[in-house]
Each structure stands twice: as C-alpha cells, then as structure tokens.
Amino acid sequence: MTFSPQTRQRFGVGCFSAGLLLTALACGILASHARLFSQKRDTAVMIGTQLPKLKSTVSLLAASVAAEQMFARQALAAREEQASVYVLPQSSPGPRVVKTLQELSLALGKLGSLRFEKLMFDPAVSDEGSIKKLTGHLTVRGSLQDTARLLTILGFGGDMMVRDAITPADQELFLRQTEASAPLSLPAAEDFLYLDLIEYASDPDAHEQRLLADMSVDTASALRAMLLSAGLADVRSAFTGIAPSLKERNLWPMPLFDVRSVTRDQDRWTVEFVTYGR
C-alpha cells in the first residue's frame, strides 16, 4: 500500500501538531501540579498555625465538661436545694436577711464604726410571675468605707460558689491562662471555681495556695493576680474577719439583695433594696 506524497505530508503535519498539543498538555499538567504543591504548602502552614489554638480550645472544653459532669453528679442537687432554701426561698426571704444583716452589722461594728439603726419591709409583696419581690429599707450609721463594705457583702447575696463571684468571661480567661501555662493544673482550676464561696472567704490564702502549689512562681503570681482582679479581691476585702462567723452560724448563702437606692445624710445611710422569694 503506498500513499501519495500529499497524504504523507498531511500525516506528518498531523503527527507534528498532535505532538505539539500533547507537549502543551503535559506542560499544563506540570504547571497545575506545581500550583497544587504551593497551595498545599500554604494550607499546611495555615492548619499548622491554627492547630495549637484548636488543641487548647478542645482541652479547655474537655476540662469544663468533665467538671460540669462531676458537679452535676455530686453537687448540683445540693446546690439546688441550698438555693431553694436560702437564696430564693418559697417562704419569705425577710427573716434570713434580718439575721444575716444583724450578724454583719455586729461584725462590722467591731471592725469599724458601723451601727445598725433600722430595718423595715414593705407589707405588700409584688408578684412577677414565679418570683415574689419584697422591698425593704435599711438605715445604718457609719463612714462611707464601712457602709460600702456592708453593701459589697450584701452584693454577694445569692452567690454560693467562687465562680458566682467571677464573670463567665473572666472564668474563661482564667482557665485559658491555666491551660496555657500549667495544663496539668486545669482540673484543679475547675474545682477551685466550684468551691463554696464562704469556705473560700474564710481562708482564701489556703485555698489559693492549694490551687497554685504545683505551679512555677511566675505562673502562680500571674494567675493569682488575674483571680484577684476578676473579683476575688473584693471577696477577700469584704469578708475578711467576717466569713468565719457567717459560716459558723450558717448565715450564708443569703437571699439575693438588690440595692435600688442609697441616700447619705451626714453619717446616716438609707438603703432601699429588693429581695426575692418564690
């Protein structure tokens, strides 16, 4: 079989063109593969830099869930009962407020110049759904310092655990800092937040020391400073010299104490407040 010169020429041109196309295709495949290498490298760097933060978040969440599970198993029922009896009682919160206020004024009177003058409750209790509001008026005599201290303690009314005295954002920051600088202490940090508030306030140094004992000096100092600025400094300064007697007489937790107004007339202070029942 012979081919004409024209056919042979066309066949040759066709083969050459096909060869060129295949070469161009091969170059395209290699260029695309090189781009893929570059993209994969960038992806690896991105994942690599995000992984440590993701690991930290998962670690924190695991510790939180473990602590919440432990709390739910062991302590939730007890705290719910405590809240039902003392913080948001079905009976009037008035008597418990009176007892705690008198104990506080006795203690603050010894430590400073505060004198309890009068405490009155409005006869009418307002109903707001499942919550009953009891309005009261308290009159004390004393310096701004002593009265402010009394109001600070009353402001912790309803707080049962250390975590109740710290905002959720500050709790998260504390746990994150613990996880970053002393990860083995994370469970102890969670337990610290669930500690009974009056138990902590009775001996804050001992409880903090227990938490920070296994950490380096720098880490312990930084975490202690964080806890103090998050609200525990107020707990310490308010309850110093007072917490043990409140604990001994079973006067804490006390009902929620919501101050509505404060008026000062020389050394006489009149405080209007609301406390709650169910």
Added chain:
Amino acid sequence: MLIFGAVFCLMSVALTYVVSPDRFPVKVGENTVRLKDLEDEERRLKAAYAELTEARARLLQSADAPVLRQVETLRSMVVPIGSVLLGIEDVRRGFRIADADPVALSTVRYDGERRSVAIGGDVRDTAGRSMQILASFVDGLRSLPSVASVSEPEYRATPLTGGGTSSPFAVTLILR
C-alpha cells in the same frame, strides 16, 4: 514530535500520581510535618470539639436546676454598688497627704433605675489649688472600671479665712 509529546504527557500524568504533595513533609514553624498528618489531626480535633459541645448541651438540657437558673437570671441584674462606693472612696483617699484630707464627700445618692451615683462635697487646699485637685478627683472617678461617665462639675474657688481656697462640687457618675 508525536512520540515525544505522547511520552512527555504520559510521564506528566504519572508524575502527578507518584509525586503527591501529601507525601512530602512541610516546615511549619520549627516542626516538619506531613500535610496528611496535619489534616488528620485537624479533623480529629474538630470531631472532638463537636462531640464535647454536644455533651455540654445535653448536660445543660438535662440539668434539673430550675431555681439555680432563676437565681442566675436575677443575679445578672444586681449592680455592685458597694464596690462602686469603695472605688469612689479609694479615689478620694488618694488625695490625702500626711494629715491633709482635701476631698470631703457630704452627699451620696444612688439611683438603681438610672444606674447613677450623685456625689457632692467640698475640696479644700491651703495652697489655693482646690480646683486643680477637684479636676484630678473627677479624672480619678472617670478611671473607675464600673463608671461609664462622670458629669463635669462647676469649678469655682472660694477664698478661705485662714488662707487657701475651697471648691464645692456636685457630680453624677453613670455606671456601666
């Protein structure tokens, strides 16, 4: 050319399968890792995160603590007025020097509905700089973390009989 093109194309295709980026380690920071290992680790952590978030949601739903939940809601509305007053007192005491206590507070009125604290008093200075001390006192109040704003008082300096000046003031602090 056809044979060259065909062989080149076949080899390129073979190369993309044999020389895969997943097989080669990548330097991330100080570590050298394989991309596949990184992707597997990321998948594992994301799965763990999803599982833990679900476990926490189940815990919150099943937690039978209606009173504690009510307490949490009510507690979020309480204003820590005691801490605010202590903060004001700390600022006031910051101006003490030896026996001199230039800033005196005579009136304090807290309104919970308006979240405002109105204070009034008097600044006295034997050197005649009572307005400067008052201005610094107002600045100190502004720096308190729980204070959103402080009204500007009227500034006046009244001469005192024994020398120096007195600047009575009334300011209102709006709380955050």
